[in-house]
Amino acid sequence: MRSGYPDWLRREGYGEGTVANQIARVCRVEAHHGDVDAAYETDRCRSLLDTLTYSTEDERRGRANPSKIPFVGDIRKNLATYKSCVLWYVRFRDADKNGPSGALFRPNRLRAPPASGPREKTEFRQELRSTARTLTDFDLDGRSAFEALVEASRYGSVAQAVASLTLFSHPATVRQTAGNAIFHSVRDQRRVGERGLIDGRVVLLDDNKSPTDAFLWANGLTRRGRDVQFNHVYAASRDPESYTALPNICMTPAFIAKLTDTSAAVRALLRFRSYLLYGWTPKDVDPPARPEEYESLEWAAPLPAVPDVRAAIERAMSTKPKDRTVVAALEIGWLFGTPSRGSLDQNKARVA
Numbered sequence: 001m002r003s004g005y006p007d008w009l010r011r012e013g014y015g016e017g018t019v020a021n022q023i024a025r026v027c028r029v030e031a032h033h034g035d036v037d038a039a040y041e042t043d044r045c046r047s048l049l050d051t052l053t054y055s056t057e058d059e060r061r062g063r064a065n066p067s068k069i070p071f072v073g074d075i076r077k078n079l080a081t082y083k084s085c086v087l088w089y090v091r092f093r094d095a096d097k098n099g100p101s102g103a104l105f106r107p108n109r110l111r112a113p114p115a116s117g118p119r120e121k122t123e124f125r126q127e128l129r130s131t132a133r134t135l136t137d138f139d140l141d142g143r144s145a146f147e148a149l150v151e152a153s154r155y156g157s158v159a160q161a162v163a164s165l166t167l168f169s170h171p172a173t174v175r176q177t178a179g180n181a182i183f184h185s186v187r188d189q190r191r192v193g194e195r196g197l198i199d200g201r202v203v204l205l206d207d208n209k210s211p212t213d214a215f216l217w218a219n220g221l222t223r224r225g226r227d228v229q230f231n232h233v234y235a236a237s238r239d240p241e242s243y244t245a246l247p248n249i250c251m252t253p254a255f256i257a258k259l260t261d262t263s264a265a266v267r268a269l270l271r272f273r274s275y276l277l278y279g280w281t282p283k284d285v286d287p288p289a290r291p292e293e294y295e296s297l298e299w300a301a302p303l304p305a306v307p308d309v310r311a312a313i314e315r316a317m318s319t320k321p322k323d324r325t326v327v328a329a330l331e332i333g334w335l336f337g338t339p340s341r342g343s344l345d346q347n348k349a350r351v352a
Contacts, residue, residue: 001023001026001027001030001036001037001089002037002092002093002096004092004096005022005023005026005089005092006019006023008092008095008096009022009088009092012301012302013170013171013172013277013302014276015276018276021295022085022088025081025082025085026085026086026089028069028082029048029052029069029082029085029086032067032068032069032070033048033051033067033068033069036048036086036089037093040089040090040093044090044093044094045086045089045090048086049083049086049087051066051067052066052067052079052082052083052086053066053079053083054066054075054076054079054080055076056076058075058076059075059076065079066079067079067082069082077292077293077296080293080295080296081295081296083296084295084296084297084298087298088298091298091301143262146158146255158259158263158265158266159265159266159269159293159297160297160298161256162252162256162259162266162269162270163269163273163297163298163299163300164298164299164300165252165253165256165300166250166251166252166256166270166273166299166300167250167251167252167300167302167303168250168251168273168274168277168302168303169215169218169219169246169247169249169302169303170219170302170303170304170305170306171277171278171302171305172305172306173218173219173246173303173305173306173309174246174247174277174278174280176306176308176309176310177218177245177246177309177335179245179246179247179278179280180241180245180335181214181240181241181242181243181244181245181335182210182214182217182218182244182245182246182313182334182335183204183210183213183214183244183325183328183329183334183335184201184202184203184204184240184328184329184332184333184334185203185204185205185206185210185211185240185243185244185325185328186198186203186204186205186206186237186238186239186240186243187205187206187207187208187237187238187243188205188206189207191205192205192206192207193205193206193324195328195331195332198238198240201240202332203240203332204324204325204328204332206324206325208230209324209325210243210244210324210325210328211230211232211243211244211248211249212224212230213244213316213323213325214244214246214249214313215230215246215249215251216230216316217312217313217316217317218246218306218309218312218313219303219306219312220306220312221303222316227253227254227255228251228252228253228254229251229252229253229254229257230249230250230251231249231250231251231252231257231260231261231270232248232249232260233247233248233249233250233260233267233270233271233274234248234271234281234282234285235261236248236282239282239283241282241283242282242283245280247274247277247278247280248274248280248282250270250274265291268288268289268291269291269293269294269297271288272288272289272290272291272294273294273299275287275288277302310336313336314336317329
């Protein structure tokens, strides 16, 4: 294992506890399967990853541990943890070869995790083709249909699809905001664009536009991409301290976005991911528990760090003088800007 791996993990935004755990797991893999760098040079660790793969079908059939790593307990969960640590090491080596991971970011270059195994996927697809073909075959259950499609894909599970396809801001970007809201806004679909009072503070009454703007502009993104959505980790739609706070916003494909509202398991994963990256929760909310399957997932790296968040947002705002978010920010203030006293008084009088 290369000496630069711990520092790379830290640059990716991971805390010391996670770094120590990842290093310990790689060392344990090496103790029983040999040098992980040699495995990378041979086939980018593909053979090693195959050895550490244990599918739900293997579990159902009671198959033995295919690896040389001894442990007590659930074979699938233990091997998923070791497989995850190898996948992260492969990502480190790829980045080491091609330059910093942030420089590699392109929306279409995030890799999906390897398939669990050709035999299991072939069996599943054959079963799917021969049985469930329509929504009726899933008893009109859209969630079951979606889960079946994902499980037949390279992701293997909804949890892994969420981990691979969700993007968060880089911790270094978020630190510049101290986890505070970018704009003073809350959700009120019936009065979008108007001003309101929350605890004596003038706020913009909005839909999902101001959180979306906060995420895009703070991360220096000039476009949102097709069929993506910006989701709240915590549904604090009437809390101006959380509504446009970067730790509370993530970006997903639209087909996953619904789960951030309807799936408790997905919400738990996203909340723990946010807490691990930023140490953030909304006011008076306890830190989330670690989901049981979290360690077995390979999460997409955060977006590249933005060196000057304020400047990035101001550049975006300067090109949109009539934009609803921009107009409100200039009138009632925002994280890095204070309105004139006259403008603020006028807005208070308007909503009084």
